[in-house]
Amino acid sequence: MDFDLSEEQRLLQDSVAKLLADKYGFEQRKAYMKAPEGWSREVWSQFAELGLLGLPFAEDEGGFGGGAVDTLLVAEQLGRAITLEPWLSTVVIGGGFLRNGASAELRSAMVPKIAAGELLLAFAQAERQSRYDLFDVATTAKKDGSGWSITGRKGYVVHGDSADALIVTARTAGGQRDQRGIGVFLVDAKDPGVQRRGYRTVDGQRAAEVEFANARAEAVLGNPEHGLPLVDQVVDETIAALAGEAVGAMQVAHDMTVDYMKTRQQFGRPIGSFQALQHRAADMLVALEQARSMSYFAAMSAEERDPLERRKAMATVKVQIGRSARFVGQQSIQLHGGIAMTMEYACGHYFKRLTVNDAMFGDADHYVRYLADIGGLVQAA
Incomplete structure (x- = not known):
């Protein structure tokens, strides 16, 4: 299977990364958090200019016709910056309900406003x-x-x-x-x-x-x-986006930890020179790559029309993403030591986002129980 991104997808990924590198440093994020709304209207307007707010909507309704993979790519970049703006609630969740459940007239009235950054859901x-x-x-x-x-x-x-x-x-x-x-x-x-x-x-x-x-x-x-099937579908699509966001946050947490291990001195040498800590960093990388693979699987499964198969797929995504996020987050805190517990250092903030991400719409333990209750991924003959 070909996992290479198209030229348009690479451009989208790079554009979002450049915007966030310029506008979403850790100190800038703390300033946005103190704003009355808890996020930046200026950044939100730039999301609109970049097309991120109209990404999943059809072009004839004022959107850009993006698919689940495009949403995943954006979510991963937003996770790397642990952004505060209501992109998930408005574009992914709200947009999912409009695309899958709203009349054409309602979509034509609301989608252009969402794409322009004028309507929040x-x-x-x-x-x-x-x-x-x-x-x-x-x-x-x-x-x-x-x-x-x-x-x-x-x-x-x-x-x-x-x-x-x-x-x-x-x-x-x-x-x-x-x-x-x-x-x-x-x-x-x-x-x-x-x-x-x-x-x-x-x-x-x-x-x-x-x-x-x-x-x-x-x-x-x-x-x-009989609106529950619509809710299930939108939540499953949202789980795919949450997977991408978690992978982005895990990637930064891992990178920060490895960099810290190269510079933190103990007993006259960098702590990264100790083999036991190298093994823990390697285990973090394995967990991260397992999560990344599951995020790709989530993007491919988000548009599955069979609701039972889609839900089983998203349950496995939630289990692996949740377990990887907990492991990577805990190890990043442990390997940083006391500094990771301070509000002034970014590492702890990434672990908090990963923890909240895991709990949204059901944590790993919840979906393990769900899979057990339905008899597992493969039904016995």
């Missing part, structure tokens, strides 16, 4: 009791004339405090854990029935707790009584 799905189960939804949606009225609470809505519109899962029928009766709705974040409490997450990003009190939905994405 966030996915309000998790609830206090739901853990990683996408079907555990207590928030309700009731028919209200020609529209829907949303009532309930959502937690950990990534970039929910700055989003212009919220994509909300809500129950139209059935019990709290029924897999049918779940709809996906588009709600104006400034609706009088929406209350948001923003906060900073452990990795420096922004998120919000959101309460809906008879908030009016502006549109329904997909089937209002």
Whole structure:
């Protein structure tokens, strides 16, 4: 199988890398974190100019027609800089719902605004009791004339405090854990029935707790009584992007650790000269390359039409990426020593992002249990 990138993909990768090298040094990132929104509008505008915000959308709708591999390449570069901007929530997750579940009229109205950097989206799905189960939804949606009225609470809505519109899962029928009766709705974040409490997450990003009190939905994405397959599809596509972001962060954590081992002196010699530490750095590299291979597999599997096969593929991706991220992150902290625990040094920030990345939509342990519950990757005859 040919894994070589096309000329356009190399150009995309290089363009993003150059932009982030110029605009996203570690000190610049700390300054962006202190901004009122917790990220940089200037950088966001440059993302738009580079075409990153319209990347996955069809060209006739105002996008650039990129595929899963293009998204992976961008995500990896963003992971190398552990960026704070709402690219994942708006372009990958929000864009996934629009591409797979919105009407042509809604896409034509929203995609150009997203591509221009004028519209931010966030996915309000998790609830206090739901853990990683996408079907555990207590928030309700009731028919209200020609529209829907949303009532309930959502937690950990990534970039929910700055989003212009919220994509909300809500129950139209059935019990709290029924897999049918779940709809996906588009709600104006400034609706009088929406209350948001923003906060900073452990990795420096922004998120919000959101309460809906008879908030009016502006549109329904997909089937209002059978929207879970749409949610599953978008989450699987997002896992592929998260894999790329994790690989980018792991690469920098490994590079920083090896460089530190070459310069840190102990007993009159660089600590990198000790064979035991060389073995640990080599093990980090092996874990990184295993994760990189799985990120390629994720990009190839993201567009699988069979939902069961796609979910099994993404489960294996989550398991390997999560395990590699934990190992690389822990070893980078250990090999750096005390300096890695300080807020002033970048290494710890990469480990925090890797930890949050692993937990999004289910950690490695969750997907090991999922694979065990369905009988493994290969079904017995």
